[in-house]
Amino acid sequence: xxxxxxxxxxxxxxxxxxxxxxxxxxxxxxxxxxxxxxxxxxxxxxxxxxxxxxxxxxxxxxxxxxxxxxxxxxxxxxxxxxxxxxxxxxxxxxxxxxxxxxxxxxxxxxxxxxxxxxxxxxxxxxxxxxxxxxxxxxxxxxxxxxxxxxxxxxxxxxxxxxxxxxxxxxxxxxxxxxxxxxxxxxxxxxxxxxxxxxxxxxxxxxxxxxxxxxxxxxxxxxxxxxxxxxxxxxxxxxxxxxxxxxxxxxxxxxxxxxxxxxxxxxxxxxxxxxxxxxxxxxxxxxxxxxxxxxxxxxxxxxxxxxxxxxxxxxxxxxxxxxxxxxxxxxxxxxxxxxxxxxxxxxxxxxxxxxxxxxxxxxxxxxxxxxxxxxxxxxxxxxxxxxxxxxxxxxxxxxxxxxxx
Amino acid sequence: xxxxxxxxxxxxxxxxxxxxxxxxxxxxxxxxxxxxxxxxxxxxxxxxxxxxxxxxxxxxxxxxxxxxxxxxxxxxxxxxxxxxxxxxxxxxxxxxxxxxxxxxxxxxxxxxxxxxxxxxxxxxxxxxxxxxxxxxxxxxxxxxxxxxxxxxxxxxxxxxxxxxxxxxxxxxxxxxxxxxxxxxxxxxxxxxxxxxxxxxxxxxxxxxxxxxxxxxxxxxxxxxxxxxxxxxxxxxxxxxxxxxxxxxxxxxxxxxxxxxxxxxxxxxxxxxxxxxxxxxxxxxxxxxxxxxxxxxxxxxxxxxxxxxxxxxxxxxxxxxxxxxxxxxxxxxxxxxxxxxxxxxxxxxxxxxxxxxxxxxxxxxxxxxxxxxxxxxxxxxxxxxxxxxxxxxxxxxxxxxxxxx
Numbered sequence: 001x002x003x004x005x006x007x008x009x010x011x012x013x014x015x016x017x018x019x020x021x022x023x024x025x026x027x028x029x030x031x032x033x034x035x036x037x038x039x040x041x042x043x044x045x046x047x048x049x050x051x052x053x054x055x056x057x058x059x060x061x062x063x064x065x066x067x068x069x070x071x072x073x074x075x076x077x078x079x080x081x082x083x084x085x086x087x088x089x090x091x092x093x094x095x096x097x098x099x100x101x102x103x104x105x106x107x108x109x110x111x112x113x114x115x116x117x118x119x120x121x122x123x124x125x126x127x128x129x130x131x132x133x134x135x136x137x138x139x140x141x142x143x144x145x146x147x148x149x150x151x152x153x154x155x156x157x158x159x160x161x162x163x164x165x166x167x168x169x170x171x172x173x174x175x176x177x178x179x180x181x182x183x184x185x186x187x188x189x190x191x192x193x194x195x196x197x198x199x200x201x202x203x204x205x206x207x208x209x210x211x212x213x214x215x216x217x218x219x220x221x222x223x224x225x226x227x228x229x230x231x232x233x234x235x236x237x238x239x240x241x242x243x244x245x246x247x248x249x250x251x252x253x254x255x256x257x258x259x260x261x262x263x264x265x266x267x268x269x270x271x272x273x274x275x276x277x278x279x280x281x282x283x284x285x286x287x288x289x290x291x292x293x294x295x296x297x298x299x300x301x302x303x304x305x306x307x308x309x310x311x312x313x314x315x316x317x318x319x320x321x322x323x324x325x326x327x328x329x330x331x332x333x334x335x336x337x338x339x340x341x342x343x344x345x346x347x348x349x350x351x352x353x354x355x356x357x358x359x360x361x362x363x364x365x366x367x368x369x370x371x372x373x374x375x376x377x378x379x380x381x382x383x384x385x386x387x388x389x390x391x392x393x394x395x396x397x398x399x400x401x402x403x404x
Numbered sequence: 405x406x407x408x409x410x411x412x413x414x415x416x417x418x419x420x421x422x423x424x425x426x427x428x429x430x431x432x433x434x435x436x437x438x439x440x441x442x443x444x445x446x447x448x449x450x451x452x453x454x455x456x457x458x459x460x461x462x463x464x465x466x467x468x469x470x471x472x473x474x475x476x477x478x479x480x481x482x483x484x485x486x487x488x489x490x491x492x493x494x495x496x497x498x499x500x501x502x503x504x505x506x507x508x509x510x511x512x513x514x515x516x517x518x519x520x521x522x523x524x525x526x527x528x529x530x531x532x533x534x535x536x537x538x539x540x541x542x543x544x545x546x547x548x549x550x551x552x553x554x555x556x557x558x559x560x561x562x563x564x565x566x567x568x569x570x571x572x573x574x575x576x577x578x579x580x581x582x583x584x585x586x587x588x589x590x591x592x593x594x595x596x597x598x599x600x601x602x603x604x605x606x607x608x609x610x611x612x613x614x615x616x617x618x619x620x621x622x623x624x625x626x627x628x629x630x631x632x633x634x635x636x637x638x639x640x641x642x643x644x645x646x647x648x649x650x651x652x653x654x655x656x657x658x659x660x661x662x663x664x665x666x667x668x669x670x671x672x673x674x675x676x677x678x679x680x681x682x683x684x685x686x687x688x689x690x691x692x693x694x695x696x697x698x699x700x701x702x703x704x705x706x707x708x709x710x711x712x713x714x715x716x717x718x719x720x721x722x723x724x725x726x727x728x729x730x731x732x733x734x735x736x737x738x739x740x741x742x743x744x745x746x747x748x749x750x751x752x753x754x755x756x757x758x759x760x761x762x763x764x765x766x767x768x769x770x771x772x773x774x775x776x777x778x779x780x781x782x783x784x785x786x787x788x789x790x791x792x793x794x795x796x797x798x799x800x801x802x803x804x805x806x807x808x
Contacts, residue, residue, distance in 0.1 A: 145718075207722060225562050226544065316550040345619075
């Protein structure tokens with residue numbers, strides 16, 4: 001079994017995070033990804049730390065299962081290689097600024113003229129139209145632009161971005177959903193099409209609930225820490241060593257909480273008798289809860305709370321998550337062979353398919369590792385490859401290795 | 405054009421946020437979603453505020469384009485309706501706790517025996533195996549469990565969950581990617597399969613970069629506010645009225661910033677001459693930047709910064725995002741006809757397909773609105789429908805309306 005996209009060829013001219021994350025998902029699903037990189041430095045993400053044996057960890061993660069082909073796209077012979085690749089490809093993905101692909105001769109109209117069935121995906125910062133379409137944008141900037149940063153964090157605390165790249169990775173996921181949809185459309189109709197997504201559209205969609213709430217109430221959404229506007233007790237509570245996240249969303253759960261904390265008297269306390277009163281008196285209740293929690297460790301309480309069926313978790317450190325028993329039981333890490341990193345493991349995609357499960361098969365490629373192989377597979381002769389190499393349209397793999 | 409999933413039938417027994425978000429994506433892509441709800445109250449999300457004309461805004465958003473069928477799944481005749489639906493369905497989606505679908509007679513083995521080609525998707529809190537597989541979990545709890553909450557927010561600030569539901573909605577997106585992959589697999593092989601995802605797996609995957617960084621360096625990832633560990637100036641800076649997010653990731657951008665702020669002398673200042681020095685002296689630099697920014701509004705500065713090609717954005721309020729020019733230019737809002745809400749608009753999915761674009765066609769259904777229609781389409785006679793209604797296996801639509 002080689003995955004549901006086995007036999008698909010993707011030409012990938014993306015760099016940095018969002019685009020390569022998109023094609024990594026396609027790669028794990030079995031597609032062949034031909035990652036085109038510029039001579040010399042290649043994808044900027046190769047230089048992003050921290051590093052394992054000189055390899056950037058983010059690059060390692062999001063470029064697994066790909067082939068690296070070094071081409072100078074400014075040269076006509078370089079463009080021609082892409083055109084030749086596109087002839088036999090199913091999907092083309094770019095994350096240039098709006099309009100740049102056209103300038104480079106790699107726009108949709110051009111590639112469609114070469115292969116009418118191509119599915120062309122454009123992943124940009126601000127989308128295909130509008131006053132900001134030409135602006136550059138990173139995940140953090142787009143978080144500010146789409147209202148997410150403004151509501152993130154504890155009340156009165158300094159601003160903070162969401163610390164995982166929900167726009168880079170989120171837009172990558174939407175791009176994949178678009179491409180898979182377009183592949184299904186092509187199965188039925190034989191037609192290719194243009195797929196587009198962006199960090200901005202993704203950010204707006206993450207904010208849907210807050211935007212609709214504003215439209216319903218006219219109240220500006222605010223930073224709310226770990227709490228919940230509608231429920232109490234709900235949030236992070238301090239035990240003797242660290243915090244526990246507890247979510248009490250109905251009366252039955254509150255009764256169970258009172259039992260675990262040996263505080264049945266709260267049930268007859270007017271201040272806590274129902275959710276409405278608990279929300280009003282949440283700070284008094286919090287103090288009382290923490291007074292009890294501080295007698296034992298977070299691990300102790302989470303065991304007790306979970307046994308009582310109360311949704312709760314220790315607020316874990318990243319290092320605690322990596323080798324948690326649940327992480328291990330779900331086989332979240334895949335061991336990957338790498339020539340210089342001894343014990344390389346990477347997380348699998350967060351879903352499983354019983355018959356065609358996504359796999360990490362190979363580590364991220366060295367810059368230009370597959371240039372020769374891919375050109376040969378296009379029918380380029382050794383002579384022609386040598387020519388292209390001496391005119392610096394492509395760069396031979398050995399040379400790149402020295403330059404790294 | 406009715407979308408790439410036109411003609412697909414999805415039987416949906418999910419409730420709350422994650423599962424219904426998953427099937428909403430399939431619905432926008434053109435699939436027919438038969439949403440099965442319990443008599444009386446239906447999906448719990450119907451009761452989640454805030455409300456527009458009595459309809460919960462989150463429910464309105466994530467249940468558009470669906471058909472509501474009220475069935476009591478505890479009754480054998482109720483289960484039989486699901487079996488009949490599954491016979492002609494392509495996809496079945498559930499988000500029960502692990503093992504509950506089997507107990508209810510709705511497990512994969514049972515449904516596969518009815519329809520060998522069915523794609524069965526299970527979306528749970530903690531996944532299909534492991535010590536926590538039976539635990540309940542919400543988005544916020546799973547954020548604590550997977551390390552995200554622990555690194556969110558400003559340094560030294562109180563804990564905060566990520567304020568958009570990146571695990572509910574994220575797992576929904578992964579579920580969709582899994583289902584679309586399985587549909588492609590079925591096109592090639594004729595085989596159905598079991599697709600699974602969870603909040604926990606999704607949370608781990610969001611944390612990939614931080615987990616790999618820890619494995620590379622041994623340093624525990626920390627809360628980092630709006631800043632960046634590797635670059636300066638980078639973060640939220642205060643103008644006269646509100647904050648601006650600025651991201652300076654290379655020397656050329658820093659030079660442009662100095663020009664816009666009329667502070668070319670920073671370029672020859674030893675403390676700021678390169679990124680390394682700027683990171684070391686970032687708080688001094690921040691003070692200097694804010695001293696200048698406070699002379700004008702955020703809007704003024706963002707116009708200037710953008711004109712100079714510097715990645716930046718005002719840290720916007722949610723209310724500012726809704727009708728931003730860029731939001732409008734991208735047609736992010738779709739006007740939806742609703743019988744009691746006059747001006748209902750909902751955000752479209754954050755990607756576009758040139759030939760089969762996702763659409764919001766109908767508002768979320770009233771509880772049981774489509775029960776009769778769907779049963780008739782299965783060949784149930786009016787007599788049989790009346791029988792099922794009087795034995796309370798189903799609930800007629802009129803009665804439900806009164807109960808709402």
